[in-house]
Amino acid sequence: MVADDVRRWLGRATLALIALPLLFALGAWIGSSIPRNADWQEPETGVTIMVGDNGVHTEIVMPILAQGHDWRALFPPGDIANPQRPYTHVGVSWGERTFFLETPTWADLEIGNALGAIAGGDALLHVAWYVRPAPSEDYRRLTLSAKDYRALAASIAADLAPGARRFGGYGGHDVFYPARGTYHLGRTCNQWTSDRLAGAGIRTGWWTPLAGGVMKWVPQG
Template sequence: MKLRQIILKVISILVLLPILYVLIALLCSSITIDREIKSETADKTIYLTTNGVHLDVVIHKSDLSKQLLLGLKKRYTDQYFSFGWGDENFYINTPTWGDLTFKNAFSAMFLKSTTLMHVTRYRLKGTDWVEVKVTASELELLNNYLQNTFRLDKNGAKVILEDQGYTSIDDFYKAKGSYSCFKTCNSWLNTGFKQSGMKACLWTPFDFGLMNKYE
């Protein structure tokens, strides 16, 4: 095979792979994993919120387990806590999309990396949050999923990154796992919903995948 043909073949593969990824992601996002049938009443409320790319789950302080709440930075006025997960380098060095670089994006998507939990505290409920009704059992499982994502120190405490939050109401904590194009911030939360027995996508790297199931 001539060198020119090899180069064209490689280029074709490089062009087709992202297209194939998006098509598979859209298909898997459209497939719904139904909520497990339970005898309990879904009388608890949590919320989904997005910045347009990154999806977070928001839980009222009274619905957080003692274990999950323990070690979180908080004030007495904080009523809601949002939780997100993602690549450490991307979180810290890309506070806005204007700060996005090819190096940071490539590293997050394809290289093994450390991750963080991003916790934001609110006094009031957001007007654009999407309401999700859950049972007490589902809420307990989701609390456990979130707690188990935090990486703890040798004393069993959450590890906060001091003075690394974007604002005065958000903080970063060390987390378990490695980010990739197959395990994104949004697929992480989707997995949490599935493992909690809640309605979710088969798989989704996008924020709208899970959000569309509840809007």
């Protein structure tokens, strides 16, 4: 009887391990397919930003100076190791602190850090500086009206935790800053991206825990 109970328990545990990722993926697909700001139309002229995607993580790339908003006032170039280059854009993303700081490459990925991020943790902003970034399949352009861009910039700036120290980045062109909010499975780095876009009135998905759920709303070309 004990052996039968153990087998039944192991069978149920195995089914749960298989079912939970599938349910999460299905929920992510459904949630990301429900639009926010469904009536939004991309203007022909305005401020051009980019939404970047490395397959797992997304970022918002913006001109250093546009519509009176100068990112150098909030993120001083002197905070990065190589501030002398003629940077034109800044990319901002949000994520879990330990995972960000201890996973500079996917080769450094540890199961403990990944599970810790899923369970929840303090957040950081990752700020990367770019010189004339070119559009590509992974960096897609999006044109915003002046009003929408100002709203987007203000919401991103508001996520910086005041008076907090910075952390060194992965190279000479990036840096981390403590951010407001807590990372968890319901609010991932990609959800942050779509929340910032939606908050500025831009069409995007409702729940986008995965990068693909963000990028499906950003047209190529």
